[in-house]
Amino acid sequence: MMHKKVKKQLEKLLGKEKVFSQKEYLVTYSYDAAGKESLPELVVFPGCEEDIRHTLRIAYEHKIPITPRGAGVGYSGGSVPIQGGIALVFTKMNKILCIDTENFYAEVQPGVVTYNLQQEVEKKGLFYPPDPASLKTSTIGGNVAENAGGLRCFKYGVTGNYVLGLEAFLIDGGKINVGSHVIKDVAGYNIKSLLIGSEGTLAVISKIILRLIPLPPYRRLFRLDFASLGKGAEFINQMIKENIGPSVLEFMDESSIAAVFDYLKLPKNSNLKAAVLVELDGNKGDVEERAQRLSRLVKDSQVLDYKAAETEAEIEELWSIRRNISPAISKYKPKKINEDIVVPIGKIVEAVEFINNTAKEYGLTIILFGHFGDGNIHTNVMVDPDDEDEMKRTEIALDKIFRYVISVKGSITGEHGVGITKKAFMKYQFSDREIEIFKRVKRAFDPENLLNPGKIF
Ligand SMILES: Cc1cc2nc3c(=O)[nH]c(=O)nc-3n(C[C@H](O)[C@H](O)[C@H](O)COP(=O)(O)OP(=O)(O)OC[C@H]3O[C@@H](n4cnc5c(N)ncnc54)[C@H](O)[C@@H]3O)c2cc1C
The missing domain is CATH 3.30.70.2190 (Alpha-Beta Plaits)
Structure with missing residues (x-):
């Protein structure tokens, strides 16, 4: 249990209006769109960089787990605080700091809603192409942490293709700048790319520099x-x-x-x-x-x-x-398990057939749609969570599908990240040695395993 002293310290440094332990706050920030739930002990809304620094320093000093969170519409349980501790919610850090029309970039805080940024840059004749279907809710911080994709990936790429630079805080409250304001930059290790898609497990992103392009008219x-x-x-x-x-x-x-x-x-x-x-x-x-x-x-x-x-x-x-x-498929069953497997585009037809056959074999309703240009197949298994037998059949069928995807040189996730929902399938895509390297990277950033612990592996 988190000591009351910690809450008092945070209230003193950040202000009482940014620190909450009431049940309604804990419940609100306990789940994401994957339907996974776990209560935090404290919810903190940083309003500026100093708030992030103070929160991390105090969490580090008291060995308290800390889970960054954007809008909580992730599909892999990434922002669910599975070890309790602090939910660090970025929705109040939602300022577009600048849109530079001379140099074609924007600087934004992590809580900016993706759609709002698109609207603002379009007013200036510019374009920020990444468009996850959740764009009216999801935040740029969440998009970067998941390396979110969307409908336009085939032509324009994913979020990571538009991140020029990041400012981020390490678990001990120290700040780093990675990447820059320019497209070409090969100085040093590419830590920026390591943070993109790291699902809030390596550092807390506090500012994002995004590349903009001319708006197609x-x-x-x-x-x-x-x-x-x-x-x-x-x-x-x-x-x-x-x-x-x-x-x-x-x-x-x-x-x-x-x-x-x-x-x-x-x-x-x-x-x-x-x-x-x-x-x-x-x-x-x-x-x-x-x-x-x-x-x-x-x-x-x-x-x-x-x-x-x-x-x-x-x-x-x-x-x-x-x-x-x-909405059309929600009538089939009370819950949708939304997987986002990827196969090489030449394998889409075979993969769809494989999944449909697997659905028949296990008596499941699986609805498929996806992105023809990048091989990302949204595989929606419609289930009743109270039906134990159906849930067991779903588990076996998904395991089979994930193994198939790897056998045809695909990936277990194209957009939603691993979080907690795909941890069990990492072993199909990576060897023990590769997973050990991931763990070493994690230890280099977060030796005490406090930042979004229990995710990815
Ligand atoms: C209806 C629907 C449609 C969707 N469509 C798409 C789609 O088309 N493409 C796609 O890619 N995804 C899609 N998603 C998934 C989801 O919207 C994306 O993963 C999105 O990026 C999540 O953003 P968020 O702000 O809600 O992040 P959250 O869910 O709050 O967090 C996601 C991860 O980011 C981390 N994080 C958040 N903020 C920070 C920060 N400042 N610093 C460090 N880590 C941070 C969290 O710890 C967590 O691991 C969809 C989801 C829904 C519900």
Whole structure:
């Protein structure tokens, strides 16, 4: 149990309005979107760097675990304080410190909501491309700590591709600056990249310098329907080879199409087994030229149906199919276990088939959709947590799926991180020796294992 003295010390240094131990606060900051729960003993809301420094120094002195947290919409239990201690919540450090239009970067505090940053930079004709589907809630600090991806990864990459530099605090309260304000920088070890995706286990990120690019002025959106996912994959492969250059390539397999068409009460061609949303962006002339090549490719191929959105309402209609997958599938079972496996793009069709067969074998409902351009397949197992038998079957089926993913040279997680939910599968992707190296890195940063303990391994 945390000593009352610690709370008093923190209240004195930070102010009572930033330190809470009331039950309602402890419960609110005890879980994330993965549904994992564990109460912290204290919730601290730093408002500035000094608050972070004081909190870390005191936690270090008293050997108290400390779990950084953004918006808590992570999908792997990363911000759940599984060893109690302090939940360090960044939602009050939410200032955009500068948007530099001469040098194309922004400096932000970690609690800035991703969407808010995008809106602000767009007002200046600039673009911050990473777009996790949680962008209206998630924070830049959480995005960096998870190296979040999104729909536009195929063309624009993930969060880490836009981090130029970081300021971060070590567990003893000391501050480091890693990376810089420039794109090219190979001085010293690349500690910046080590912190990106480190899930709050190595350092507490206090400031982020992000690269910005010019805002593409024009976009077109298309939906392509196929009689099988295999036909969709062939088409996409051709499209990539022909340099049509999509910014978004989202696929839905038969399971997600069935759920969402039923939910939205849309008429459905009985041959429709896979759909792909394709977005093109850039300058108008260039986008229209690529759109023409796309429609020529459609004519020469086995596309079942092809819709090109011409108006805002049509764009919204096409997106609403993808956006409504989550509400549509929530009626199947009370809980969704959302895995984010990745396979090489040439293996997507085989992987979807493997997962569907595994679902049949274990009598499970698994809904699939994902990113055709980067092989990230959202694998949603719909379960009733009170059904012990179903939970056991889910555990065995997921274990099989994770082993399969590694056998085809993929990864156990493309976006959501390992946290606590994927710890058991790390052994499939890494050897003992590799995991020992991870642990040595962890010890170098955090010898007492106080910073987000119990995560990743
Ligand atoms: C509906 C939904 C859709 C989603 N879609 C996507 C998607 O498309 N792509 C994707 O990548 N993810 C997605 N996610 C997962 C999630 O939103 C991301 O992982 C996001 O980055 C989490 O941000 P957060 O602010 O909520 O972080 P939290 O969940 O609070 O924390 C995540 C991790 O970051 C660490 N952390 C937070 N702040 C700091 C800090 N300042 N310093 C050090 N460590 C810190 C925490 O300790 C934790 O390990 C989705 C989640 C939901 C619920």
